[in-house]
Amino acid sequence: MDIQKLVKPNIRSLRAYHAEEIPCKVKLDANESPYSAISNQRSAISLEKNLQTLNRYPDPQATALRKLMAKELKVKPGNILHGNGSDELIYYMITTFGGSVMYPVPTFSMYGIISQALDEKKIEIPLDKDFDIDTEKTITAIKKYRPKLIFLSSPNNPTGNCFSSERILRIIKATSFSKQHKGDSRIAPTSSLVVVDEAYQSFSNEKSFLPLLDKYRNLIVLRTLSKIGLAGLRLGFLIANEEIINEVNKVRLPFNVNSLSQAVAVEALKNKKQMRSYLTSIISERKRLFREMEKIDGITPYPSDANFILFRAADAVRVYKRLLAKGVLIRDLTGVIENCLRVTVGTPGENTVFLRTLKQLI
Ligand code: PMP
Numbered sequence: 001m002d003i004q005k006l007v008k009p010n011i012r013s014l015r016a017y018h019a020e021e022i023p024c025k026v027k028l029d030a031n032e033s034p035y036s037a038i039s040n041q042r043s044a045i046s047l048e049k050n051l052q053t054l055n056r057y058p059d060p061q062a063t064a065l066r067k068l069m070a071k072e073l074k075v076k077p078g079n080i081l082h083g084n085g086s087d088e089l090i091y092y093m094i095t096t097f098g099g100s101v102m103y104p105v106p107t108f109s110m111y112g113i114i115s116q117a118l119d120e121k122k123i124e125i126p127l128d129k130d131f132d133i134d135t136e137k138t139i140t141a142i143k144k145y146r147p148k149l150i151f152l153s154s155p156n157n158p159t160g161n162c163f164s165s166e167r168i169l170r171i172i173k174a175t176s177f178s179k180q181h182k183g184d185s186r187i188a189p190t191s192s193l194v195v196v197d198e199a200y201q202s203f204s205n206e207k208s209f210l211p212l213l214d215k216y217r218n219l220i221v222l223r224t225l226s227k228i229g230l231a232g233l234r235l236g237f238l239i240a241n242e243e244i245i246n247e248v249n250k251v252r253l254p255f256n257v258n259s260l261s262q263a264v265a266v267e268a269l270k271n272k273k274q275m276r277s278y279l280t281s282i283i284s285e286r287k288r289l290f291r292e293m294e295k296i297d298g299i300t301p302y303p304s305d306a307n308f309i310l311f312r313a314a315d316a317v318r319v320y321k322r323l324l325a326k327g328v329l330i331r332d333l334t335g336v337i338e339n340c341l342r343v344t345v346g347t348p349g350e351n352t353v354f355l356r357t358l359k360q361l362i
Contacts, residue, residue, distance in 0.1 A: 010119040017113055025327030026353050028344040030231075031157065031200075031308050035278040035347075037229025038268045050263045058259035065262050068269045069237055073210055073223070078242050081249055084256045086199060086224040086236025087114075093149060093220070093238070094118050095251045097193060102147035104133055106158060106336045108197065111151045123147055131159040131302070133167040139174055147192050150175065155200040158333055158342050160304030162206040168196060172216050193244070197222040200306035202279055203286070210239060217241050227307055228275055230268060233261040282307050286345045292355050298362050308344045316341050319361060326357045 004012060019030075062082040070077040083089035091114050094101055099120030103111045104127045115122045123145050128134045133152070142150070150171060154163045175192035196209040198221055210221050220240040225233060235257065238248060268275065289309055293301040301311040313319045316339040320332040331342040343354060 008119070010116055014113065014116050017110065022324070022329055024324065024329035026346065026350045027329050028346050028350060028354060029329045029331045029342075031227060031306070031344050032231045033227060033229035033278060033282065033307065034345075034350060035229050035281075036232075037225075037275040037278060038264060039271055039274060042267045042271065043264050046263045046267045047260060050259050054259065056259070057255050058257060058262055060254045062257050062262050064266050065235075065257075065269075068266055072269060072272075073237075073239060075210065075213065075239055079213070079239055079245060081238040081240075081245050081252065082257050083236040083238065083252075085226060085234040086197070086222045086238075088234075088256060089222060089236050089238040089248075090114050090151070090195075091118075092248050092251050093193075093195065094120055096248045097148040099149070100145045100147040101149045101151070102138075102141065102145065102192075103151040103153075104138070104156075104163075106333075107151070108153045108157045108199075121145075127156075127159070131156065131161050133163045133171070135167045135170055138171060142171070142175060142192060150192050150194045151197060152194065153197040153199065154206070155204050155304070155306040157200065157306065158308070158310055158331070158336065158340075160302055160306045160308060160310050160342075162204055162305045165206060168194075168209070169212075172212070172219055176216055176218050191218065193218050193220055195220045195222055199224045199227055202228050203283055203307050204305035206305060213239065213241065217243075220244060225265060225268075229278055230265065233265055235261055235265050281348075282345050285348055285351050288348075289343070289345060289351050289355070293358075296359060296362055299358070308342050310337070310340055310342050312339050313341060313362070314339065319358070322361045323354070323357055328354050328357050330354070 066077045066080045066082060069080055087110055090110055094114050095118060099115060100123050101115040101120050102123040105124040112122050123141055125134060125138050125141055152163060152168055155161060172194045175194060198208055201208050209219060213219055220238060222238055224236040286304060290301050293299055293311055299311055299313050301309050316334050320341055323330060333340045333342050
C-alpha cells in the first residue's frame with residue numbers, strides 16, 4: 001500500500017517544522033528563557049490541587065487565565081482567545097479566514113508551514129536591506145493579491161529587529177475596513193486582517209500595538225508566554241475585537257489548553273516580580289553579548305529587540321558545527337539567510353561559555 005498516494009499533495013510536499021532535541025551542555029537554539037518563571041512553592045500548591053481533579057476536563061474558556069491576561073494587557077476578557085501556544089492560534093486564524101496569507105521573509109516559519117498545511121496560498125515579500133518591511137512592494141502586492149491575513153512578527157524572528165511602527169501602521173491603514181465606500185456593504189477590495197505577532201515584545205523598547213486595537217478593527221495582536229519563561233506550558237493569546245474572537249473561537253478545539261497549564265500560568269501571572277527581574281537580566285545580557293560579538297573579527301551581529309541575536313559569520317556552518325562539538329547549540333539559519341546563525345540569550349554563565357568558545361573557533 002502506498003501511503004504517499006493517500007496524503008494530500010500540499011502535505012506531501014510539506015517539510016515539518018525543524019524542532020529536534022540535540023543533546024548539548026548549553027542550549028541557545030530555541031529562543032527560550034533560561035529561567036523558569038514560576039515560584040516553586042506556589043505552583044506546587046496549585047498543581048497539587050489540580051492533580052486531584054484531573055478526572056475532569058479543563059475549563060474550556062480558561063476563565064481565570066483570560067481574566068488575568070485581560071488585566072495585564074488592559075483589554076477585556078472578551079478580547080482574548082487562548083491557544084496551546086501562539087502556533088495554535090496562527091493555525092486557527094488561517095483556518096478561519098483562509099488565504100492568501102502574506103508575510104515578509106525571512107520571518108517565523110510557521111506562517112508558511114501552516115498556510116501550506118491548510119492548502120492556502122502564501123505571498124512572501126522580501127524584507128529590505130535593513131530587515132524592515134518593504135512598504136512599496138507590500139502595498140503593491142496587497143492590491144494585487146488581496147490577502148485575507150498579513151503576519152508581521154515585530155520584533156521579527158529570526159532577524160531580531162522591530163519593524164518601523166510607521167510602516168506597520170501604513171499597512172494596517174491601507175487594508176483597514178474603514179476604507180469601505182459609503183453605502184457599499186461589501187468589504188473594500190484591499191481589506192485584510194493584519195496580525196502583529198508580539199512574541200518578543202517584552203524584550204523591546206518599541207510600543208506594543210495593543211492600544212490601537214480600538215482604532216483599527218482589522219488589527220490582531222498575538223502574544224505568548226513561551227519567551228518569558230513558560231514555554232513548557234504552551235500558552236499563547238490572540239487579542240482582537242470581539243467579532244474576530246468569536247469567529248476564530250468557532251474553530252478552537254474545546255479543551256485546547258490543559259488544566260495544569262492554566263493553573264500554573266495563573267500562579268505565574270499573579271507574581272510577576274520574578275518574571276520582570278529575569279527579563280531585565282536577559283536584556284542586559286543581550287547588550288553584553290552584542291558588544292562582545294562586535295569585537296570578534298569575522299562576526300557581524302545584528303542589533304536585536306528580542307531575546308536572541310542574529311549574526312553573520314564566514315563559513316557559518318562550520319562555526320555552528322564546531323560550537324555544537326563543544327556542547328554549545330545555537331540555530332543554523334544558513335538555509336534562510338546566507339551565512340547567518342542565531343544565538344538565544346542565556347544565563348550570564350551560558351553566554352560566557354558561548355562567547356569563549358566562539359572566540360576560540362574564529
Ligand atoms: N511567533 C513567533 C514570532 C515566534 O518566534 C514563535 C516561537 N518561535 C511563536 C510565534 C510561537 O510561539 P509559541 O507557539 O511557543 O507560543
